[in-house]
Each structure stands twice: as structure tokens, then as C-alpha cells.
Amino acid sequence: MSSVATHPDHGAHAAAKPRGFLRRWVLTTSHKDIGTLYLLFSLAMFFIGGAMAMVIRAELFQPGMDFVDPYFFNQMTTVHGLVMVFGAVMPAFVGLANWMVPLQIGAPDMALPRMNNWSFWLLPAAFSMMLVTFFLPGGAPAAGWTMYPPLVLQTGMAFPFLIFAVHIAGISSIMGAINIIATILNLRAPGMGLLKMPLFVWTWLVTAFLLIAVIPVLAGAITMLLTDQYFGTSFFSAAGGGDPVLYQHIFWFFGHPEVYILILPAFGIVSTILPAFARKPLFGYTSMVYAVASIAFLSFIVWGHHMFTVGMPTAGTLFFMFATMLIAVPTGVKVFNWLATLWRGALTFETPMLFALAFVVLFTIGGLSGIMLAIAPVDFQYHDTYFVVAHFHYVLVSGSIFAIMAAVYFWLPKWTGVMYSERLGKLHFWTSVVAMNLVFFPQHFLGLAGMPRRIADYPVEFMEWNMVSSVGAFAYGAAQLIFVWTVIQCMRGRGKPAPAKPWEGAEGLEWTVPSPAPHHTFHEPPKVV
Amino acid sequence: MEGFRALNMPRGATAMSEAVYDLHMFVLTICVVIGIVVFGALAYSIAFHRKSRGVTPARFSHSTAVEVVWTIVPFLILVVMAVPAVRTLLAVEDTSGAEMTVKVTGYQWFWEYEYLDGEAEGIAFYSVLDEASDRARRLGSETDPREVEHYLRDVDQPLVLPTDTRIRFLLTANDVIHSWWVPEFGWKKDTIPGFINEAWTEIGEPGVYRGACAELCGRDHAFMPVVVVAKPPDEFRRWVAARHDTADGETSVAGR
Amino acid sequence: MSNETHTPYYVPEASYWPIVGSFGLLGLGLGAAGYLQGLAWGMPVLLLGAAVTVVMTVGWFADVIRERAAGLYSPQMARSFRWGMIWFIFSEVMFFAAFFGALFYVRVFAVPWLGGEDPATSRFLWDGVVLSWPTAGPGFLDLDFTPMAAWGLPAVNTLILLTSGVTLAVAHHAMRHGRQGRVLVFLAATIVLGALFLGIQIYEYGHAWRDLGLRPDTGIYGALFYMLTGFHGLHVWIGVIMLAVMLVRVWAGHFTAGRHFGFEAAAWYWHFVDVVWLGLFLFVYVL
Numbered sequence A: 001m002s003s004v005a006t007h008p009d010h011g012a013h014a015a016a017k018p019r020g021f022l023r024r025w026v027l028t029t030s031h032k033d034i035g036t037l038y039l040l041f042s043l044a045m046f047f048i049g050g051a052m053a054m055v056i057r058a059e060l061f062q063p064g065m066d067f068v069d070p071y072f073f074n075q076m077t078t079v080h081g082l083v084m085v086f087g088a089v090m091p092a093f094v095g096l097a098n099w100m101v102p103l104q105i106g107a108p109d110m111a112l113p114r115m116n117n118w119s120f121w122l123l124p125a126a127f128s129m130m131l132v133t134f135f136l137p138g139g140a141p142a143a144g145w146t147m148y149p150p151l152v153l154q155t156g157m158a159f160p161f162l163i164f165a166v167h168i169a170g171i172s173s174i175m176g177a178i179n180i181i182a183t184i185l186n187l188r189a190p191g192m193g194l195l196k197m198p199l200f201v202w203t204w205l206v207t208a209f210l211l212i213a214v215i216p217v218l219a220g221a222i223t224m225l226l227t228d229q230y231f232g233t234s235f236f237s238a239a240g241g242g243d244p245v246l247y248q249h250i251f252w253f254f255g256h257p258e259v260y261i262l263i264l265p266a267f268g269i270v271s272t273i274l275p276a277f278a279r280k281p282l283f284g285y286t287s288m289v290y291a292v293a294s295i296a297f298l299s300f301i302v303w304g305h306h307m308f309t310v311g312m313p314t315a316g317t318l319f320f321m322f323a324t325m326l327i328a329v330p331t332g333v334k335v336f337n338w339l340a341t342l343w344r345g346a347l348t349f350e351t352p353m354l355f356a357l358a359f360v361v362l363f364t365i366g367g368l369s370g371i372m373l374a375i376a377p378v379d380f381q382y383h384d385t386y387f388v389v390a391h392f393h394y395v396l397v398s399g400s401i402f403a404i405m406a407a408v409y410f411w412l413p414k415w416t417g418v419m420y421s422e423r424l425g426k427l428h429f430w431t432s433v434v435a436m437n438l439v440f441f442p443q444h445f446l447g448l449a450g451m452p453r454r455i456a457d458y459p460v461e462f463m464e465w466n467m468v469s470s471v472g473a474f475a476y477g478a479a480q481l482i483f484v485w486t487v488i489q490c491m492r493g494r495g496k497p498a499p500a501k502p503w504e505g506a507e508g509l510e511w512t513v514p515s516p517a518p519h520h521t522f523h524e525p526p527k528v529v
Numbered sequence B: 001m002e003g004f005r006a007l008n009m010p011r012g013a014t015a016m017s018e019a020v021y022d023l024h025m026f027v028l029t030i031c032v033v034i035g036i037v038v039f040g041a042l043a044y045s046i047a048f049h050r051k052s053r054g055v056t057p058a059r060f061s062h063s064t065a066v067e068v069v070w071t072i073v074p075f076l077i078l079v080v081m082a083v084p085a086v087r088t089l090l091a092v093e094d095t096s097g098a099e100m101t102v103k104v105t106g107y108q109w110f111w112e113y114e115y116l117d118g119e120a121e122g123i124a125f126y127s128v129l130d131e132a133s134d135r136a137r138r139l140g141s142e143t144d145p146r147e148v149e150h151y152l153r154d155v156d157q158p159l160v161l162p163t164d165t166r167i168r169f170l171l172t173a174n175d176v177i178h179s180w181w182v183p184e185f186g187w188k189k190d191t192i193p194g195f196i197n198e199a200w201t202e203i204g205e206p207g208v209y210r211g212a213c214a215e216l217c218g219r220d221h222a223f224m225p226v227v228v229v230a231k232p233p234d235e236f237r238r239w240v241a242a243r244h245d246t247a248d249g250e251t252s253v254a255g256r
Numbered sequence C: 001m002s003n004e005t006h007t008p009y010y011v012p013e014a015s016y017w018p019i020v021g022s023f024g025l026l027g028l029g030l031g032a033a034g035y036l037q038g039l040a041w042g043m044p045v046l047l048l049g050a051a052v053t054v055v056m057t058v059g060w061f062a063d064v065i066r067e068r069a070a071g072l073y074s075p076q077m078a079r080s081f082r083w084g085m086i087w088f089i090f091s092e093v094m095f096f097a098a099f100f101g102a103l104f105y106v107r108v109f110a111v112p113w114l115g116g117e118d119p120a121t122s123r124f125l126w127d128g129v130v131l132s133w134p135t136a137g138p139g140f141l142d143l144d145f146t147p148m149a150a151w152g153l154p155a156v157n158t159l160i161l162l163t164s165g166v167t168l169a170v171a172h173h174a175m176r177h178g179r180q181g182r183v184l185v186f187l188a189a190t191i192v193l194g195a196l197f198l199g200i201q202i203y204e205y206g207h208a209w210r211d212l213g214l215r216p217d218t219g220i221y222g223a224l225f226y227m228l229t230g231f232h233g234l235h236v237w238i239g240v241i242m243l244a245v246m247l248v249r250v251w252a253g254h255f256t257a258g259r260h261f262g263f264e265a266a267a268w269y270w271h272f273v274d275v276v277w278l279g280l281f282l283f284v285y286v287l
């Protein structure tokens, strides 16, 4: 990125924060406070979804039904998936965008600050609706996070609550995305051309586009579920001339771009952190931008790879297989550019860097198993087994979640004004990375050996690796408590005061404002030269 | 400790499953090699390009030549993977030339098998989780699943098929989507209510092949195994004859 | 961003509307869910949620109009609104794309498969069934319904909606030239045409329901027909409200030849609804 000349902020009005809890946190229009709200909400959801994962892993520790009823197990799996995807990872990225995009492009706030607040406050509404279903007769939804009909239509009282919860979460995402796009397109400081934007901003621009393009499609799909259930329509019923597989097509037209929504901002984060701790500019900035755009484009034409076993015409299978494999090319470009960024740098290994490096390795493992899944004739074996579960946790846990962790450690000094404890951060990293691999690497073996996913109980020969996986899961869960403690300490202001730019090699406008970032920044846009 | 050895996909019992296994090993090997190269380069940087060794960072930030290389080489690798993949796919999808047809119907939570043609025509029965497993799997049952032989792997009446015969399956479901899967055959296929899917197999070795329902289908999704007993053709014929003799071939699924 | 002089970007003060709006939508969602499950509190909560949402919408827009009148909005702010509206409309396009996708999939794949395009397999489930579009599906063959004819009222309705697009374009043109009288006349005409469209649509629904035996539960054709036209109708309704508000604002002299984004946004929305109808008319009625 280009070098930057700033204008010191006018101290007087910059410091003033609104008084009172209500005005500060509920009625707020400040992108920073809303960003904090998003991040805290996401953390809460990560724990709720994680607690469900602990129930899953406890039940799967050994064969036999030990703790829960199989139907409750299915509820755990389903709500775990929904909460993690829509409640933990997406809001975390939106929170990071809220905090960092205006700071990185030199904007005074988000383009539409009031709507920004609405986007956030819809999330508690959506997820309280989703989680309250546990207390309804019949319990929570249990048909998988993919909500396939006809099974999902057997959901009891929870059904319409699930549909409307997803609708509201979707409205929140769309508004959030519109806001981010408008901010990036319209509020850049003078001189900040599109191809001068930091990569985090770029990846979010593309992510926001994906969100606006596919969340409404999900809304359409679940609306059809709703009318099939209550108004007698037959979209997904063969007797009436519909097709259950139609739902899958529509869902995955949303679903595949969705998984890139869950990873593109992570790419942006890693592209920010690696150069900072390698003390060397990002390699291949322009091709990084084009790679993100290509991935986004391809993501619209690969959805069929989730449905190889539904009995598509062979031509369709071939098309989806080829298109999916192609994604390895732009993703490879990103991985190789990261390697070249590190090459002959001067690396140091603070916590954000450790998470970013682990991301590169572990995401690549997940990506390579993705390529294996893309090969249709072998996916006939892999599909709906723990091999798939292993694949997507490598890209989601050691991908999205690790990138989020890296980002939090990287920008925490800017947000709170104090340095986190490097010792605890490193402890968190090492326990997480070891435990994470213990949980999910053996799941590759289980899947290949024939263990289907979404099962509450399994034959005896799968016991050993399941035990390893479960032990790893408890360790991973416990490790996250270190993270929470570290963050709380910073939020309470315990720690070394952070300078405006705590990282030697970091670049970007956010490091030109003091730490913690004052309530108002860039009222006068900085000049980027 | 036996279970730790379950690491990889089975080679299976059919020519097709072997082709699938070989393709799997081929793709896996390529991916492992790519992984080694990528992680090797990363490890090198981490080991040698660290600040504590007093290096001064280089300033380079692009090189069109290497970028072209690492766009084209992965593409070529993909082509190398795609060629055998297409060949295997076309073989799997070609359901023509069947000598025998079996219709499979998924129910919550058991299977129905109907022999549609040939000498076995008219035989039809349900296939339900065996009782020993069913008792042991209950929440709070006193039985340790490890004591049950073939826990969750056995049914009351397995599907009996002849070896060395090209068998076509017509798959459908009665309520929700299920998926019929025997890993040893090398494929799984969803059973979709109101529609028929096709698949085929030709079993090489006699034996008992065990699989499971592979699509979430509600509470007892984990408890609807698939068991296929493959017999040489003449033994299969004897089984068919015996089957025709005992009653009408239909067995109830009492209590379901 | 070439001009170097800077007018500060307006960041509004803390506002109650977002949290009120969240409670509104929560009420709507909970209430609708409860109502669908036959719970007694469903309808009251639904109505309460709707009321709160309406109050929120009115109040929020009133704030925006006040702030604009106070001169707080810079041209840059107007660009933010523009981007916001454009991407909002794009999201609506994708919402309709889901239903159009369903329509194409059903017509190109599902119905032929069920109807014996490959008789070797489908005869096991739907023996002897022959299907052609429009259909109620192989399970409801005894259902008697008449599909909606294209060249009666629906064609008239198409003309009405197209005309409304033209009148709105004229109003927009007049707006750009500061001819307020003309704007009022043509905007009012647009609203009347929109309302007329809705009226005819409602009449047509009655006709389909009573005389043609066409209902949402008449298999896939009925389902798609009501889903597509229903959501379109809802959007026309929203569009009419937007235009009506704009009529009042034109009347009140809020807009000038150079600054009339509210009006423009409503016009974009209306044109979008127009285009969706064309697709609908073509693929649901004609073909």
C-alpha cells in the first residue's frame, strides 16, 4: 500500500463519547461501538454453538446412546451449524468490517449509520427466536442446517420460528452488506483509489456483493418451505409436480457462495497480517484482487457439488465437477502469493502472526480435501461422511475462526488501547492448534472408513478415532476460555498501553490514529498519497 | 485398539469400487504432494527468514513470470486429475446392460427390497435393524454396545444378491430422503420420494457387505443399516427357491 | 473524488428507530410463527409487531426528511443513498430469481421426469401418467383446474403497468425540468394505474379461485402462479405507497430539479416492479 500522510484529528470533538449505557450501546450510530456489539454477540454465539458441539462430541465419545436422545442429538447438530454459520462467523466478520473498513479507508463512519445499528439489533431478535425453540414442545429444528424437505417439514412447533429467524438474520445481513458496499464505494478518503484499498476492504467489497446476491435466494427457498407447510403448495413434493431436489438446488445456489462469504474476509485478514509481521509488502496485490473476484464469480456456478448423489444428469455432474475444480486456481494464487510474501521477509511470531501462519497451512489442508470432494465419482463415497465434516471444519475452524482470532489479536490494541498478554495469546494459539487438529484430522479417517455424518450413534469399529476427536474437542473448547480471559483483560484496560502503531511492519490508515481509536475519526478525511 | 487401523477407504468388492479407490488414492497422493511443497516452502521461510536471525527483509512485491507459472501449473494438475475422474464417472453412471433389477425403498427407518425381474421376481421384504442392536442402542440400556456382535451393522433380513451379475438398482423413498450406501460397492445414491434414481453394481466376491443410510432422515437415521449378502449365482438360486417356498416372501415389520 | 473542499459527512445522533424496528420485526416474526402454529397470542403479537414496524418506518423516514430539510445532507450523502437503493433493488431481483429459478427447473426438469420422459423408471411410481405444462402434478391428476389465460385481463394489466412506467418516466422528466404541475399530474396518474393494476389482480385472483379452481394447493402450477404473482403484487403495493408518499412530498415542495432523490428511488423501484411483471407475464401466462 501507498504511504500515508495524515492530519492529526481535532482533539476537542474527537474524544466526546455519548453518555449513558442506552445511548452508547443501544441507540448508537458509531461504527466502532456497533462493531464491538457485533463482535461480542459473535463471541456469545460461538460459545453457544460450541457448547452444542461439546454435547455432540460427548455423545459420540463412545458407541451407544449415553447422554441424549437421538432426536435431541439431531437438534444439536442442526442448531450448532446454524448458530456457528449465521451467528458466530458472519457477525464476527461484519463486526470487523464495522470497526476496520471506515478506519482503513479514512471514512468518518459507515455510509448509513442508523441502518447499521438496525442491522446489528436484528441479530439478537433472530437468534432469540431460533434458540427459544429449544423450549417449545417438540424442541428445536433437527433436519440439519441445510433444512432439506421433506424432512424439515416434520419439524414440530419450531418450524415457523426457524423460518422467520433465518429471514430476520438474512435481512440483517443484506442491510449490513449494503452498508459496507456503500461505505467502500462512496466514503474513501481522497486519493484512495480502488486499487489502493487494503485487501481486507477489497475482500469485504466482494463478500458484500455475494451476500446481497445470495441471501435473498435463501429467503426465497425457505419461503417456499413455509408455503409448502402451511398453504398447501407443492414446490418440493413430487405428487404435486414439484421436486425435493429443487430445494437443494436453490439452497446450494445460496450455500456455496455462502461458504466463500465465510472465508473471503479471512483471506483479507491474512493478507493484512502476513506482510505486517514479515515486514515486507504483500506479494502480488493486484492478482490477489483478481483472485478474490474470480473465486466470487466461480462460486455461483458450482453449487451442484453438494448434490452429486441426488441423481443429476451426467452432463450436470461433469459441469459442476469441472467448475468446482477450477476454484483451486485462484485460491492457489492466493496461497502462493502468501508464501511469496513471507519469502525473504524478516518474520516475527506474535500471536496474530501465529494464527495467520496456521491459517495458511490448515486452510490449505481443508482446500485440498475440498478438491478431493469435487471429484464426483469419489464424492459418491465421501459424500455425507465425516470426511466432509473434516473438510469443512478445516476451512471453517482453522480457516474462518483462526482468521478472526488473528484479527482480534492484531487490532485489539487499536480497539482497547492496551496490549493483550502475549504469553496468554501464545498459550491460546498452541493449545488451539494442537487440539483443533486432534478434533478434526481423525475425522478424515472416520469418513473414509465409512462413518456417515449426522448420526447419533455408530458401530464399534469407529470408536477409537471418535474418542480422540472428542478429547480434542474438549481441549479445544477449554482453550477458548483463555481467549475470552485475554480479551476481557484488554477490555478492562489491564495491560501495557498500546502506541498508535504497535506492530513494526503494519501499514494502513488505522495505525495513524491513536490507540484506542477515538470515538470520532477522520471527520476531516486524511490525504492518501 | 483395532479401530485405529481404520484409516482409509476400503478397496471394496466390485470392479467399480476398485476404480473409485484407485482414483481416490491418485487424487489423495497429488494433494499430499501439493501439501508437502506448500508447507515445505512455508517451513523454509519460517526457519530461515526470521527477524531473530538478523535478516533484512527484501522489498520485492511482484513478478509476472512466477505468477503465470503458479496459475498454469495448478491448472495442468487439475487436468491430470480430471481425466481419470471423467472416465470413472462415465462408468459409474452407465446403468445399461443389467441382468437383474432390484428396487430399494427408504422408509423412516428401514429399507424395503423388491426383486423386479428374473427368477427372484416377486420377492419383496423389509430390512430392519436387528433386535440385539436395537435393544443396546436405547438411551439407558444396560447393554454395552461393544458386547453386541455387529452393533448397528446388522438387520433382520439382509438383501441377498448374486455375484458376477450386473445388477441395476432403482432407488426411491416413501417419506423423506434417505441414501443407500454400501462402501464396498463404491457409491451411494439418494432415495428421493416421488422420483426414481438408478445405480448398478457387479459384485466380485461372495461375502457380507455392510453399509448405512447416509442422508439425515430424522430421529433414527443412525439406525437403518444396509446389509447385503452376496452369494455365488447357484447358491443365490437356491436361496430364491427356498424363499419362494416359505410363505409369500413378505415379512412384516411388526411394531414399526 | 476530485474536489478538494470538504463538506463534513453527516453522521446522525443516537436514534431510537433501529431498536424499535428490531422489536417490530421480532413481533412480526414471533407473531406470524405463533399464528401459523395456531397459538392464541399469535395474531395479537403479529398485529402489534406490524404496528410497531409501521410507526418505525414513518418515524424514521420523517427524521430523514427533516434532516434533509435542515440541509444536513451533502451530495456525498446523497450518493450513499443512491448506492443503498441500487443494491437494495438488486437484492430484490435475486429474491425473484429464486422463484423464477424454481419455475424453470420445474418446467424443464421435474415435470418431464415425473411425466414419463424416461418411462423405464417413472412408471414404477407414476404408472401411465402423462404430464404437460401447466400441471397439478402426478398425484393430483383428478384435480380440475383451468390455467390462467394470458390474453384477457392479464394482457390488459400488462398494458396498464407498462403505461404506468411511461407516465412515471414523464413525471421524472418533468421533475428534472422543474415543472411541478406536470409532475403532480403524471405521478398521480401512475399511482392510479398502479392501484388499478392491483384491483384487477385481486379480481383475477377471485376469478381463479372460484371459477378456474386454481389455488395455491392446485399442485405446482397453482403454487408457482400464486407465489410469483403474489410477491409481485406485494411489491406493487409497496411501490404504490412509495409513490403516494412522493406525491405528497412533491405537493409540499420538497424537491427541486436538481435534488429529488426520494422521488428517484421510488421511480427506480417502480420500474423494477414493472420489469419483473414482464418476465412474469411472459413465463407464467404466455409460455
Ligand code: HEA
Residues within 6 Å of the ligand: A146, A259, A260, A262, A263, A305, A306, A324, A325, A327, A328, A329, A331, A332, A333, A335, A363, A364, A366, A367, A368, A369, A370, A371, A373, A374, A375, A379, A382, A383, A384, A388, A391, A392, A395, A396, A399, A400, B034, B038, B073, B074, B075, B077, B078
Ligand atoms: C469456509 C468455508 C469453505 C471453503 C473455503 C470451502 C472450499 C472448498 N470446498 Fe467446501 N464445504 C464447506 C465449506 C467450505 N468449503 C462446507 C460448510 C461444506 C458442507 C456443507 C454441508 O453439507 O453441510 C462443504 C462441502 C463441500 C463439498 C460437498 C461435499 C459433499 O457433501 O459431498 C465439496 C465438493 O466439491 C466442496 C469442495 C470445496 C472446494 C473445491 C473448495 C475450494 O474453494 C478449495 C480451494 C483451495 C485449495 C485447493 C487449496 C489451495 C490451493 C493450492 C495450494 C493450489 C494447488 C492445488 C491444486 C492444483 C489442487 N466442499
Ligand code: HEA
Residues within 6 Å of the ligand: A046, A047, A048, A049, A050, A051, A053, A054, A056, A057, A077, A078, A080, A081, A082, A084, A085, A088, A089, A143, A144, A145, A146, A389, A393, A396, A397, A400, A401, A439, A453, A454, A455, A456, A473, A474, A475, A476, A477, A478, A480, A481
Ligand atoms: C463456522 C462454523 C463452525 C464452527 C466454528 C464449528 C466448530 C466446531 N464443530 Fe461444527 N459444524 C458446522 C460448523 C462449525 N462447527 C456445520 C455447518 C456443521 C454441519 C451441521 C449439519 O450437519 O447440519 C457442523 C457439524 C459438526 C459435527 C458433525 C455433527 C454431525 O454430523 O452429527 C461435529 C462433530 O464433531 C462438529 C464439531 C465441532 C467442534 C468440536 C467445534 C469446535 O471448534 C467448537 C469450539 C468452541 C467451543 C467449545 C465453545 C467455547 C468453549 C466453551 C463453551 C467452554 C466450555 C467447554 C469446555 C470446558 C469443554 N461440528
Ligand code: CUA
Residues within 6 Å of the ligand: B106, B107, B109, B177, B178, B179, B213, B214, B215, B216, B217, B218, B220, B221, B222, B224
Ligand atoms: Cu434413512 Cu438416514
Ligand SMILES: [Cu+2]
Residues within 6 Å of the ligand: A255, A256, A259, A302, A303, A305, A306
Ligand atoms: Cu460448496
